[in-house]
Amino acid sequence: MIQTWFDKLSSNVEQVIVGKHEEVRRVVATLLTGGHVLLEDVPGTGKTTLARALAKSLGLEFRRVQFTPDLLPSDLTGVYVFRQGEFEFRPGPLFTGLLLADELNRATPKTQSALLEAMAEGQVTLEGHTHPLPRPFLVIATQNPIEQEGTYRLPEAQLDRFTARVRLGYPEGESEREMLRRMRQASPLDGLGPVTTAEAVLEAQRAVRKVRVSPEMEDYLLEVVAATRKAQGVVLGASPRAALALERFAQALAALEGRDYVIPDDLKDAVFPVLGHRLILAYEARLEGLTPESVLHVILERVPVPVES
Structure with missing residues (x-):
């Protein structure tokens, strides 16, 4: 729908x-x-x-x-x-x-x-x-x-x-x-x-909240968010509000694709628009050419993607 x-x-x-x-x-x-x-x-x-x-x-x-x-x-x-x-x-x-x-x-x-x-x-x-x-x-x-x-x-x-x-x-x-x-x-x-x-629009917003997020997807999301807080060159990582926004954005992307469940690609697609403006980098890291997007690329490469059980 x-x-x-x-x-x-x-x-x-x-x-x-x-x-x-x-x-x-x-x-x-x-x-x-x-x-x-x-x-x-x-x-x-x-x-x-x-x-x-x-x-x-x-x-x-x-x-x-x-x-x-x-x-x-x-x-x-x-x-x-x-x-x-x-x-x-x-x-x-x-x-x-x-x-x-x-x-x-x-x-x-x-x-x-x-x-x-x-x-x-x-x-x-x-x-x-x-x-x-x-x-x-x-x-x-x-x-x-x-x-x-x-x-x-x-x-x-x-x-x-x-x-x-x-x-x-x-x-x-x-x-x-x-x-x-x-x-x-x-x-x-x-x-x-x-x-x-x-x-x-309000009906669609309510439907998005019902899109299923499996425990495996929850673990994947939380690992990505936690990795932003420990990444080299980052002084301020993603907040709990950012984690909630990431989940809801992934749910919305899944719904736009006609699915009632979130897959890893939804979370990957959500990471850059949702987290990119929230990461604060150290001055030295910016001088070295590091950007929030490059940090997120590394995180997505390192965090294991869940597989279907």
């Missing part, structure tokens, strides 16, 4: 985003875990377009916030205003189905932290009152890894709230030519319509 649902959704999104099926799959898998996505890439690679295409395809309300140094937390959460003798809550752009937090690292840490409760618990607390956010709720935050002038580094606690980091990269082969042809007359985004509903 979820596989058919995803095929229809991805076909719709890929009318606009050409040649990025795997990246779309990872973003949708994150949505099915109930988590959030960090899109990290250079400008002009389609990050905003992907977010808009996904929101339209899902039939979700879409809000885009350009993060700048002068952005305040209340610009996101909303404020209480005094009107007709009482205080009235006016919700901010956080109260939407899909929020595009564009260039998140250009806002101050105080403003960045305004997202923490919303991302972790799906609610906003102001003046002692808790306001639930719409469901489903997905944050897609973007970050330019090249231009760091005038930015604030995302703290580890903030990075750990993102289930996955996805990099779009430049189009390959004929994909860029096809993009030019599609955009020549008008943007396909203009005519894009919904192919599913919020209720269907």
Whole structure:
């Protein structure tokens, strides 16, 4: 069921985003875990377009916030205003189905932290009152890894709230030519319509939680996570929250493939988007050219893959 649902959704999104099926799959898998996505890439690679295409395809309300140094937390959460003798809550752009937090690292840490409760618990607390956010709720935050002038580094606690980091990269082969042809007359985004509903997304999220993870797969996952904490050159490995995110992401990937059980390939596919942005390397290791991805490659080569009993 979820596989058919995803095929229809991805076909719709890929009318606009050409040649990025795997990246779309990872973003949708994150949505099915109930988590959030960090899109990290250079400008002009389609990050905003992907977010808009996904929101339209899902039939979700879409809000885009350009993060700048002068952005305040209340610009996101909303404020209480005094009107007709009482205080009235006016919700901010956080109260939407899909929020595009564009260039998140250009806002101050105080403003960045305004997202923490919303991302972790799906609610906003102001003046002692808790306001639930719409469901489903997905944050897609973007970050330019090249231009760091005038930015604030995302703290580890903030990075750990993102289930996955996805990099779009430049189009390959004929994909860029096809993009030019599609955009020549008008943007396909203009005519894009919904192919599913919020209720269907919530149903798919519940189905993903039921995907079976065998004891062997649990052992494999825990060994990989433990290895990140002991790997040479790593000063901060994967947290327990990362282990939970890894399992749920693997469950989502299995469901997208039409399976109700997780296999080792699901966990391997989940490792890089889920753990890559969570590992903190020592300064000396970075000087030697070590990257989180290279560390994870070594770990996957060394940790024994479980075999079917």
